[in-house]
Amino acid sequence: xxxxxxxxxxxxxxxxxxxxxxxxxxxxxxxxxxxxxxxxxxxxxxxxxxxxxxxxxxxxxxxxxxxxxxxxxxxxxxxxxxxxxxxxxxxxxxxxxxxxxxxxxxxxxxxxxxxxxxxxxxxxxxxxxxxxxxxxxxxxxxxxxxxxxxxxxxxxxxxxxxxxxxxxxxxxxxxxxxxxxxxxxxxxxxxxxxxxxxxxxxxxxxxxxxxxxxxxxxxxxxxxxxxxxxxxxxxxxxxxxxxxxxxxxxxxxxxxxxxxxxxxxxxxxxxxxxxxxxxxxxxxxxxxxxxxxxxxxxxxxxxxxxxxxxxxxxxxxxxxxxxxxxxxxxxxxxxxxxxxxxxxxxxxxxxxxxxxxxxxxxxxxxxxxxxxxxxxxxxxxxxxxxxxxxxxxxxxxxxxxxxxxxxxxxxxxxxxxxxxxxxxxxxxxxxxxxxxxxxxxxxxxxxxxxxxxxxxxxxxxxxxxxxxxxxxxxxxxxxxxxxxxxxxxxxxxxxxxxxxxxxxxxxxxxxxxxxxxxxxxxxxxxxxxxxxxxxxxxxxxxxxxxxxxxxxxxxxxxxxxxxxxxxxxxxxxxxxxxxxxxxxxxxxxxxxxxxxxxxxxxxxxxxxxxxxxxxxxxxxxxxxxxxxxxxxxxxxxxxxxxxxxxxxxxxxxxxxxxxxxxxxxxxxxxxxxxxxxxxxxxxxxxxxxxxxxxxxxxxxxxxxxxxxxxxxxxxxxxxxxxxxxxxxxxxxxxxxxxxxxxxxxxxxxxxxxxxxxxxxxxxxxxxxxxxxxxxxxxxxxxxxxxxxxxxxxxxxxxxxxxxxxxxxxxxxxxxxxxxxxxxxxxxxxxxxxxxxxxxxxxxxxxxxxxxxxxxxxxxxxxxxxxxxxxxxxxxxxxxxxxxxxxxxxxxxxxx
Ligand SMILES: [Zn+2]
Numbered sequence: 001x002x003x004x005x006x007x008x009x010x011x012x013x014x015x016x017x018x019x020x021x022x023x024x025x026x027x028x029x030x031x032x033x034x035x036x037x038x039x040x041x042x043x044x045x046x047x048x049x050x051x052x053x054x055x056x057x058x059x060x061x062x063x064x065x066x067x068x069x070x071x072x073x074x075x076x077x078x079x080x081x082x083x084x085x086x087x088x089x090x091x092x093x094x095x096x097x098x099x100x101x102x103x104x105x106x107x108x109x110x111x112x113x114x115x116x117x118x119x120x121x122x123x124x125x126x127x128x129x130x131x132x133x134x135x136x137x138x139x140x141x142x143x144x145x146x147x148x149x150x151x152x153x154x155x156x157x158x159x160x161x162x163x164x165x166x167x168x169x170x171x172x173x174x175x176x177x178x179x180x181x182x183x184x185x186x187x188x189x190x191x192x193x194x195x196x197x198x199x200x201x202x203x204x205x206x207x208x209x210x211x212x213x214x215x216x217x218x219x220x221x222x223x224x225x226x227x228x229x230x231x232x233x234x235x236x237x238x239x240x241x242x243x244x245x246x247x248x249x250x251x252x253x254x255x256x257x258x259x260x261x262x263x264x265x266x267x268x269x270x271x272x273x274x275x276x277x278x279x280x281x282x283x284x285x286x287x288x289x290x291x292x293x294x295x296x297x298x299x300x301x302x303x304x305x306x307x308x309x310x311x312x313x314x315x316x317x318x319x320x321x322x323x324x325x326x327x328x329x330x331x332x333x334x335x336x337x338x339x340x341x342x343x344x345x346x347x348x349x350x351x352x353x354x355x356x357x358x359x360x361x362x363x364x365x366x367x368x369x370x371x372x373x374x375x376x377x378x379x380x381x382x383x384x385x386x387x388x389x390x391x392x393x394x395x396x397x398x399x400x401x402x403x404x405x406x407x408x409x410x411x412x413x414x415x416x417x418x419x420x421x422x423x424x425x426x427x428x429x430x431x432x433x434x435x436x437x438x439x440x441x442x443x444x445x446x447x448x449x450x451x452x453x454x455x456x457x458x459x460x461x462x463x464x465x466x467x468x469x470x471x472x473x474x475x476x477x478x479x480x481x482x483x484x485x486x487x488x489x490x491x492x493x494x495x496x497x498x499x500x501x502x503x504x505x506x507x508x509x510x511x512x513x514x515x516x517x518x519x520x521x522x523x524x525x526x527x528x529x530x531x532x533x534x535x536x537x538x539x540x541x542x543x544x545x546x547x548x549x550x551x552x553x554x555x556x557x558x559x560x561x562x563x564x565x566x567x568x569x570x571x572x573x574x575x576x577x578x579x580x581x582x583x584x585x586x587x588x589x590x591x592x593x594x595x596x597x598x599x600x601x602x603x604x605x606x607x608x609x610x611x612x613x614x615x616x617x618x619x620x621x622x623x624x625x626x627x628x629x630x631x632x633x634x635x636x637x638x639x640x641x642x643x644x645x646x647x648x649x650x651x652x653x654x655x656x657x658x659x660x661x662x663x664x665x666x667x668x669x670x671x672x673x674x675x676x677x678x679x680x681x682x683x684x685x686x687x688x689x690x691x692x693x694x695x696x697x698x699x700x701x702x703x704x705x706x707x708x709x710x711x712x713x714x715x716x717x718x719x720x721x722x723x724x725x726x727x728x729x730x731x732x733x734x735x736x737x738x739x740x741x742x743x744x745x746x747x748x749x750x751x752x753x754x755x756x757x758x759x760x761x762x763x764x765x766x767x768x769x770x771x772x773x774x775x776x777x778x779x780x781x782x783x784x785x786x787x788x789x790x791x792x793x794x795x796x797x798x799x800x801x802x803x804x805x806x807x808x809x810x811x812x813x814x815x816x817x818x819x820x821x822x823x824x825x826x827x828x829x830x831x832x833x834x835x836x837x838x839x840x841x842x843x844x845x846x847x848x849x850x851x852x853x854x855x856x857x858x859x860x861x862x863x864x865x866x867x868x869x870x871x872x873x874x875x876x877x878x879x880x881x882x883x884x885x886x887x888x889x890x891x892x893x894x895x
Contacts, residue, residue, distance in 0.1 A: 320727020357422015734766030
């Protein structure tokens with residue numbers, strides 16, 4: 001992290017006869033390599049890793065023996081190392097004697113090098129042995145220390161790893177790029193009352209003279225990238241089960257063992273599913289899923305040793321189906337990675353979507369098949385894809401597969417374009433390919449062909465094209481590569497505009513770009529697999545009609561009698577549709593007389609699209625409100641949640657300007673809100689619907705809602721743990737409780753004592769939603785300190801504080817004042833920093849704020865000014881400003 005802060009970009013001179021400018025090593029000598037990426041002349045074959053962590057002093061020593069093979073004649077070996085103090089280095093080439101060598105270090109790029117006097121020849125093998133010492137990391141990456149308080153109130157320490165994307169180098173010197181796959185043999189020493197875990201099963205334990213025990217793990221049976229290596233030293237306890245050839249275990253701190261059953265059962269079912277779906281068995285003998293008390297990401301797919309936050313793995317007896325669903329979907333995602341990412345890995349971070357887009361897609365796909373009762377799966381995915389569209393509509397977005405040339409850019413790839421847009425275009429492709437099994441056959445072919453290797457985006461499209469060409473002879477026009485490249489090689493997505501004259505329907509495409517700046521106009525075109533349904537047949541898959549729009553515009557024929565058409569059936573395509581005034585009016589009339597004429601995903605996509613078009617300036621806000629009139633008849637969670645979410649964005653903007661606003665929401669949703677119950681509810685989709693509706697009702701201070709929530713909290717508090725609040729209502733109840741002086745303190749006390757983390761997190765969101773300025777400042781500071789509130793929760797605290805009127809300016813000040821400490825905890829460009837910037841700035845809509853935000857970020861220089869999320873923030877404020885200028889006067893008249 002420190003290195004990325006002081007990152008200096010070196011650009012190599014363009015002309016080949018100029019020598020590269022070599023930087024200086026720490027010892028003052030020239031460092032023999034001047035690029036961010038490592039040379040390809042030497043390749044690691046195996047690492048022998050010995051680690052001796054000292055959890056009392058928070059340090060460790062290590063020895064790494066790297067066996068390498070020479071691919072091209074060379075005199076240098078360059079690899080990664082960060083914050084490691086190398087104490088001894090020896091080198092052996094072929095059969096020669098082992099000798100001492102000097103290691104040069106260039107800290108800015110986290111590289112070390114050994115320069116040899118003679119040239120190594122292609123085909124030779126060599127061994128580099130490095131002894132080193134280091135401190136355990138106090139952030140969330142590398143080999144880091146973590147702790148928790150046990151039942152007796154004692155602090156227990158542990159150490160765990162998080163290497164993706166660039167932190168394996170903080171634990172051992174290595175070729176830390178995904179294409180340098182190798183085998184690993186790992187040994188770790190520990191105190192006798194601790195256990196160790198790593199990617200592979202343990203083979204032996206040996207007592208050491210110093211009273212410690214050394215555990216040795218089997219050498220990895222597969223070649224793997226460094227970012228997938230993992231080890232843990234802790235006092236966790238497991239539960240286990242055999243699934244075909246694999247021993248599946250779930251580990252947690254001892255007192256949470258009773259919360260692990262659901263995860264074990266779910267992981268076992270999903271492992272069986274993937275084994276048969278991919279027609280390749282999971283290749284390792286064991287699979288551990290470990291809940292770590294202090295963990296920043298949601299989870300990490302380390303091969304054979306998947307790590308999780310406690311909230312994404314543990315399920316209490318009282319957990320609601322919604323919480324179970326979160327756990328199931330995170331497990332499904334990480335298990336999918338064991339094939340997509342671990343077995344077949346992207347060659348470089350520019351194609352991160354091959355890992356993340358696939359795992360995200362498979363996560364929803366597998367859950368639908370394995371747990372069809374979790375009916376909400378479709379809903380979440382639909383709404384998530386809307387958020388990816390919103391981000392991708394900005395000029396600051398990037399192509400799915402895009403250039404990545406420094407550590408910040410690597411971190412920034414972990415965003416909704418790689419995850420949700422990646423998953424969306426796979427879904428679009430799957431819908432479009434003829435026959436149910438086509439897509440699956442293509443990915444099986446891809447996995448088999450590249451098993452153990454690295455790939456780029458074209459390899460995937462080629463595999464899918466091959467399968468398609470040989471299976472569907474009659475449909476040669478289905479060239480997957482040709483179609484999909486238009487979705488992965490350029491940023492953004494198309495807006496398809498429909499204009500109809502009788503039976504003739506013209507579809508026109510253009511780049512949906514939210515900007516008022518004419519200079520950013522692009523002539524991008526996409527190969528769009530348009531689907532549509534009409535009032536003749538609009539619900540089942542048999543109704544789908546297809547039209548391939550490759551050029552600027554195209555025409556399709558409809559019977560004149562067709563009253564309306566809806567494009568993008570069930571929102572499986574990654575584009576937005578404008579139906580023109582008449583088209584929108586016809587759809588609105590159809591929904592007003594019967595909401596059931598379209599699927600709920602179609603209804604939700606109409607709502608999302610019309611809000612987006614209003615932001616683009618293509619429809620008036622009056623038209624948006626007009627469509628929402630049908631809402632009083634809406635019953636499903638997907639359209640309701642989307643509408644509330646969109647209105648909430650506007651509500652928050654108006655609120656920050658102290659404009660008395662959207663009580664209109666209550667008017668449209670009033671009867672729906674009143675119909676919600678406060679008892680236990682079994683159906684997942686009803687739970688989702690009611691938590692969204694009641695959340696809005698209470699935040700708009702609807703009297704009945706507030707009273708019910710207060711009563712539930714009181715009952716819960718007085719029952720001394722015997723009564724419970726239904727899981728889906730906890731958030732609403734805690735948020736209401738936190739608004740009262742006394743109950744806020746009660747809630748803080750509960751937060752400190754409750755063990756179940758999903759509930760704890762909702763309490764924290766409640767606490768952070770207070771409108772008391774002193775408490776807001778306190779909670780922000782506590783999140784940064786990390787004692788009462790874990791620092792991993794700070795992004796959540798900031799985003800909650802920013803939603804309210806009382807806190808958003810405090811949060812913005814807090815971020816500016818503590819920027820350096822924030823980027824020490826959360827790397828520049830990381831998802832956590834993206835979240836923090838977005839929450840703090842997306843509430844602004846005035847020129848004065850735009851200037852301040854711009855001023856602050858440009859003053860940061862190499863400490864973050866170049867981040868894509870900064871560009872995104874500035875664009876968003878400008879768009880907010882434009883929207884307000886245009887719509888505020890009218891809104892003030894209506895509302
Ligand atoms: Zn992932």
